[in-house]
Amino acid sequence: xxxxxxxxxxxxxxxxxxxxxxxxxxxxxxxxxxxxxxxxxxxxxxxxxxxxxxxxxxxxxxxxxxxxxxxxxxxxxxxxxxxxxxxxxxxxxxxxxxxxxxxxxxxxxxx
Amino acid sequence: xxxxxxxxxxxxxxxxxxxxxxxxxxxxxxxxxxxxxxxxxxxxxxxxxxxxxxxxxxxxxxxxxxxxxxxxxxxxxxxxxxxxxxxxxxxxxxxxxxxxxxxxxxxxxxxxxxx
Numbered sequence: 001x002x003x004x005x006x007x008x009x010x011x012x013x014x015x016x017x018x019x020x021x022x023x024x025x026x027x028x029x030x031x032x033x034x035x036x037x038x039x040x041x042x043x044x045x046x047x048x049x050x051x052x053x054x055x056x057x058x059x060x061x062x063x064x065x066x067x068x069x070x071x072x073x074x075x076x077x078x079x080x081x082x083x084x085x086x087x088x089x090x091x092x093x094x095x096x097x098x099x100x101x102x103x104x105x106x107x108x109x110x111x
Numbered sequence: 112x113x114x115x116x117x118x119x120x121x122x123x124x125x126x127x128x129x130x131x132x133x134x135x136x137x138x139x140x141x142x143x144x145x146x147x148x149x150x151x152x153x154x155x156x157x158x159x160x161x162x163x164x165x166x167x168x169x170x171x172x173x174x175x176x177x178x179x180x181x182x183x184x185x186x187x188x189x190x191x192x193x194x195x196x197x198x199x200x201x202x203x204x205x206x207x208x209x210x211x212x213x214x215x216x217x218x219x220x221x222x223x224x225x226x
Binding site for chain 2: 032034043044045097101102103104
């Protein structure tokens with residue numbers, strides 16, 4: 001079992017809609033959770049981090065964490081074509097030394 | 112620009128040759144990571160430094176791979192006797208522990224193509 005699982009997509013949403021991206025992780029010792037955005041041919045760019053159960057909002061982005069269910073999600077409100085990218089979920093397990101990444105979900109926002 | 116800097120950005124090499132990549136982390140970041148990413152996959156952990164000490168290496172890192180971080184500043188990743196399977200983007204990231212979290216920031220990556 002991989003440490004971090006994501007649906008590869010592609011997830012297609014119309015412009016202006018809410019995009020919902022999901023991620024599950026296997027290690028209950030995971031303490032820190034991150035969402036990165038990666039445009040084709042570019043390196044990952046940090047969008048948000050979340051450490052506690054519940055929601056964390058930053059502009060159009062909301063990260064949700066449920067440690068009991070070992071589930072992390074990212075909501076993107078008012079999706080724009082410029083949001084079209086691959087979104088990577090990452091977790092930092094208790095030893096703080098490694099970050100495990102999912103394979104990413106490709107998001108397409110159609111004008 | 113005070114972000115993580117990597118060079119060269121692109122490298123094409125013949126199979127069997129050696130290549131070296133350099134990473135300059137964000138200043139004052141004491142932790143430095145190397146990851147490898149292939150098409151359609153997420154970044155895979157290769158190795159990690161805290162200051163000049165290499166604290167962890169992945170099983171993915173064969174004997175042909177070596178990383179150094181002299182003086183705890185920049186780092187180099189050398190691949191000896193390259194193979195076609197080494198073709199990937201090599202990502203460097205750095206971090207400084209902040210509170211209960213430990214956020215890593217990536218450089219722009221170094222693309223390696225082995226022909």
